[in-house]
Amino acid sequence: MSGEEEENAAELKIGDEFLKAKCLMNCEVALILEHKYEQLQKTSDDPMNQVSQVFEKSLQYVKRFSRYKNPDAVRQVREILSRYQLAEFELCVLGNLCPETVEEAIAMVPSIKYFYSIIKCGHPHTRGRAHDDEAIEKMLNDLSLIKKFE
Amino acid sequence: MFLKVKLPWNVVIPAENLDPKGLILQRSIVLHLLDDFACRKATKDLGYFLAVMTLESIGEGKVRQNTGEVLFPVVFSGITFKIFRGEILEGTVHKILKHGVFLRCGPIENIYLSCTKMPDYRYMQAESPVFLSDKHPKIEKDVVVRFIVIGTKWLEAEREFQALVSLEGDFLGPVSE
Numbered sequence: 001m002s003g004e005e006e007e008n009a010a011e012l013k014i015g016d017e018f019l020k021a022k023c024l025m026n027c028e029v030a031l032i033l034e035h036k037y038e039q040l041q042k043t044s045d046d047p048m049n050q051v052s053q054v055f056e057k058s059l060q061y062v063k064r065f066s067r068y069k070n071p072d073a074v075r076q077v078r079e080i081l082s083r084y085q086l087a088e089f090e091l092c093v094l095g096n097l098c099p100e101t102v103e104e105a106i107a108m109v110p111s112i113k114y115f116y117s118i119i120k121c122g123h124p125h126t127r128g129r130a131h132d133d134e135a136i137e138k139m140l141n142d143l144s145l146i147k148k149f150e
Numbered sequence: 151m152f153l154k155v156k157l158p159w160n161v162v163i164p165a166e167n168l169d170p171k172g173l174i175l176q177r178s179i180v181l182h183l184l185d186d187f188a189c190r191k192a193t194k195d196l197g198y199f200l201a202v203m204t205l206e207s208i209g210e211g212k213v214r215q216n217t218g219e220v221l222f223p224v225v226f227s228g229i230t231f232k233i234f235r236g237e238i239l240e241g242t243v244h245k246i247l248k249h250g251v252f253l254r255c256g257p258i259e260n261i262y263l264s265c266t267k268m269p270d271y272r273y274m275q276a277e278s279p280v281f282l283s284d285k286h287p288k289i290e291k292d293v294v295v296r297f298i299v300i301g302t303k304w305l306e307a308e309r310e311f312q313a314l315v316s317l318e319g320d321f322l323g324p325v326s327e
Binding site: 007008009010011013014018021022023024025026028029032033036051052053054055057058061062064065089092093096097099103104107108109 | 151152153154155188191192198199200201203229231232234235236237238239240242254255256257259296298299319320321
């Protein structure tokens with residue numbers, strides 16, 4: 001169906017331009033769109049009439065599907081995930097879906113497995129899978145802490 | 151996935167909107183850009199256009215001989231939404247048919263989950279139709295479902311995307327909020 005036969009986000013094959021593009025988590029988009037909408041409310045009586053359908057539908061979507069609402073928490077989520085040298089795409093999938101277990105995280109972002117095995121090869125001491133899972137587990141714990149204190 | 155993209159764009163300003171004072175010119179460039187952006191709706195490459203964030207640069211204007219309009223090449227950053235094959239997303243069920251359900255995700259309404267891609271689920275005709283399973287929560291209108299994208303299609307005439315999705319995989323299916 002897709003024009004690019006190769007495209008497969010599960011393996012992080014999404015085309016170079018998108019791999020380098022900055023992705024945004026739902027919660028970040030919610031902050032941006034809500035801010036834009038508030039600005040419109042100040043200048044117009046009927047702000048919903050001023051925005052496109054795409055804007056309206058997306059705003060509704062990100063409001064419902066944001067795991068973090070507080071702007072500080074949103075910033076912290078990106079900060080924490082950035083420590084794990086993830087691709088932008090992987091970072092945002094994790095921030096959007098908030099997996100609770102290592103198995104779920106790998107199911108949601110299969111490419112993190114490949115990523116950790118690349119690191120593994122680079123090390124003089126071969127790190128086993130258990131170690132990789134540990135790193136993922138720490139990341140998930142850090143994320144759930146933000147949620148708890150939000 | 152929502153993307154922050156940098157886009158080159160051509161903005162055409164009618165002669166009467168030109169002003170020797172740069173400020174008003176800049177304003178009409180931004181206004182035209184916002185209009186164009188909303189009208190364009192989506193492109194095959196970048197997906198749906200949501201919002202303009204910042205105007206990065208305005209190039210030198212070129213006068214169009216016939217009309218007197220001036221064309222300004224500009225670069226701005228904006229937010230788009232594009233759906234990728236293999237991506238895992240969450241969406242809301244908005245229509246249930248005998249052979250599958252339609253979901254809404256971001257600006258896209260035509261996300262089809264066929265009953266052949268819903269293992270263990272069977273259709274049940276009731277006052278409001280529903281898909282039932284012995285092992286998993288039921289799928290009815292307004293339920294949030296986590297799915298994987300197995301195919302996407304760009305419809306040039308409608309400037310819309312369609313997607314085929316599946317529940318075949320671990321940790322996919324209805325999500326309790």
